[in-house]
Amino acid sequence: MRILLFASLLLLLSGCLPTRYVAYNFAGITDYKKFPERPLPPAPQPYQFAKALKPLAPREITISGKTYPFEEYLRVNKTVAFLIIRNDTLLYEKYFSGYRQDSRVASFSMAKSFTSLLIGAAIQDGLIKSVDEPVTNYLPEMKDAGFDSVTIRHLLQMTSGLRFNENYYSPAAHAAAFYYGRHLRKRSLALKRSGTPGTAFDYTSGSTQLLGLILDRALNGKTITQYCSEKLWSPLQTQYPAGWSIDQPKNGIEKTFCCVNATAIDFAKVGKLMVEGGRFNGAPVIPEHWVRESMVPDTTAGGARFYKYQWWLAPGAVYANGHLGQFIFAFPEKKLIIVRLGKADGKTPWPFLIRNLAAAL
DSSP, rough: OOOHHHHHHHHHHEEEHHHHHHHSSSSTTTTTTTTOOOEOOOSSSSSOOHHHHHHHHOOEEEEEEEEOOOOOOOHHHEEEHHHHHETTTEEEEEEEEEOOOTTOOEEHHHHHHHHHHHHHHHHTTTTEEEEEEBBGGTTTGGGGGGGGGOOOHHHHHHHHHOOOOOOSSTTTTTHHHHHHOSHHHHHHOOOOOOOOOTTTTOOHHHHHHHHHHHHHTTTTSOOOOHHHIIITTTTTTOOOOEEEBSOOOTTBBBOOOEEEEEHHHHHHHHHHHHTTTTTTEEEEOOOHHHHHTTTTTHHHHHHHTEEETTEEETTTTEEEETTTTEEEEEGGTTTTEEEEEOOOOOOOOOOHHHHHHHHOO
C-alpha cells in the first residue's frame, strides 16, 4: 500500500515517463481513465442489432483435449464481454466481472485496424494521394533518416524496416514510451530504420503511429478523432459514448496504434462494416475496394499471408486484435461477427477458439 501511495505521489510531482510507467504499472482495459482523450459521441439514432429469441452458443468447449462449460471457460479466462452476431442478430451476448453492455474497454491494437479504415477514407477524400507515396511527402523531417524510400503501403503492411522495440514491459522500449509518453509527434519523427523497406514483415506499433502522424498532417487542422467520428463512428450508428486517447491534453495527437475506448456492441459494428464490404446497412461508409483489398493477402515485397493493411487474416475471416485478448472477428461469407474483450487473454488461443466456434455455427 505504501509503495502505491509513493508511486501516486511521484506521479503528481513529476511528469517524466519512467515515473508514469511505475505509477501506472501494467496496461489494463480501463487505461482510458488514465489518459486524456477526445470524445467519439454516439449517434442520435443508434443502430440496434436484433436479438435472438433463444441464445445460441455451445454448452461446452474443448481445448487441448479438455472439455469445459462454455461460459465458465470464458469467465475463468478473464473475458468481460463475448458477442456472437449472425445476419445482424445477436445470437449470444454475455458480460462478466461486473461489465455491462454500456461498459467501455480499451481497444489496444484493434485501433490499428480503425486507423487503416481512416487512411482508406482519406485517400478517397483526396487528402492522401496513394498508398505508394513516400511518407516524406507528409513527414519531410524524416528524409535525413532515410524514410524517402518508405511508402504508406510499407507502413500499412508492417514492412517498413522500422527500428522499434515492441515491448510494453520496459520503460526504455519504444512501445512503452509511445503508450505512456506525452510527446508522440516528436518521438515518431525521431524513429530510425533498421532494415530495407519492402523486404520483411515486422509488426511494430511505430508504423501505425507514423500512419497517424501522416493522417494528422493530411487533415490540416481537423483532429483524427473528428475525422473518425465523421467517417466511421457516426455512420456506424454507434450506441454509447466512446473516445480516442491522446498523448497530452494540449494539442495532443491520437495514439493511433492503440487506444480507442468503446463498448463491445459498438466494436461489433466495425465487424458489421467489414462483413458488408465497407457498407453499413447498405450505405457506403469506407471505400469498398479498400475493405476488399484489406482482406486479400499480399506476400510480395515482404508482406505476410496473415496480415494486410493493419488487419489480421485467417481462412474466411478478417480480424482486429488487441493486447490482453481484444478481438473483433468478421466472417463475410457467413455474415458472422464475434467480439471478445477481456482483462487478459488467459493463455487461450482465442483466434483458434473463435474460428472453431464460427465453423460450428
